[in-house]
Amino acid sequence: MRALVRLLSMVAVATLMSPSSLLAQADERTVYVAVLDKSDAPVGGLAAREFVVREDGMSREVLRASTAAEPLQIAVLVDTSQAIEPHVLDVRTALRAFFKQMAGTHEIALIGTGERPTVLVDYTRDLARLEKGLGSLFARQGSGTYLMEAIINAADGLRRRKAARPTIVSITASGAEFSEQHHDGVLGRLRESGAALHSLVLTKPGVMRMDREGRELDLSLADGTKLTGGRRDDLLTSMALSDRLQLLANELNGQYQVTYARPRTLLPPKAMEVEVKRPDLTVRARRWP
Secondary structure (H helix, E strand, O other): OOHHHOOOOOOOOHHHHOOHHHHHHHEEEEEEEEEEEOOOOOOOOHHHEEEEEEOOOOOEEEEEEEOOOOEEEEEEEOOOOOOHHHHHHHHHHHHHHHHHHOOOOOEEEEEEEEEOOOEEEEEEOOOHHHHHHHOOOOOOOOEEHHHHHHHHHHHHHHOOOOOOEEEEEEEEEOOOOOOOOOOOHHHHHHHHHHOOEEOOOOOOOOOOOOOHHHHHHHHHHHHHHHHHHHOOOEHHHHHHHHHHHHHHHHHHHHOEEEEEEEEOOOOOOOEEEEOOOOOOOOOEEEOOO
C-alpha cells in the first residue's frame, strides 16, 4: 500500500513539472523590437525562432513574432528655447516630412520645451492640424529648455492614456536646461509609462555641459534611450534632421511585436535582453521587463 502511495505521488510531481503544466502557469508578455541592418534600415520577415528573450539572464520561450500592428502614440518634444533659433526652419521642414510619414495611422502630439513644457498640438492623426501646429514652433528669446520636465509630463500623459506603444521623440539644441529634476526621476517615469525615448541633439563641437542641470539632462537622454530601446543621435548640423527623422520613422513602422512566456513567480524580473540569432543585425528593445 505504501509503495502504491509513493508511486502515485511521483506521478503527481511529474505531471506538475511537465512542459504543458509549466506553460499553463506562464503569462504571455509582449515587447516591441526594432531590428536594423548595417545601413540602419529595418529588417523584415524574421520568425519567432530567430528571436532570443532573456529576463535576469534566464531564457524565455518566444511564442510569436510579427510586424507590430498597434498604432503608436508619439509625443514629439521640440526645443523652443533661444538656442534653437538658427535651426527653426530646418526643424519645421524635418518635422513636416516626419508627420507626413506617420500621421493618419499614428497619434502624434507636438510639445514645445522652451520656457516651460507647452502643448502646441494635442494627440491627433490629423496631418493638417500637425502642419498648422508647426507655425507655433519658434524660439523664445532669453529662454532655456525644460526638457526633463517635458519628458516626465509626456511619460505621465502616455501612461494615463494607457498607450499601447508609447513613444517620446525629443529634438533639442545644446542650450541651457532649467529643469530642477534628477535623471533617476526621469528614468523612473519612463519605466512606469513603458515609453521608448528617442533623442536627437544638435551639438556644438567642443561644447560640454558643466552645470548640474546640463549633466542631469545628458544622463537622462543617454540612459533613457538605452534602457527604453530608443535611439540617440548627436547631429552637428540641423540639415541632418530630415534624414534622421526619416530613419526613425522607418524604424518605428518596421518594429516587431514579440510575444514570449514568463513563468509566474513571486518577484518580477529586473532586467530584460532581446537579441536575434544573426550577429550582423542591430536590435533595439526595452531593457526593463
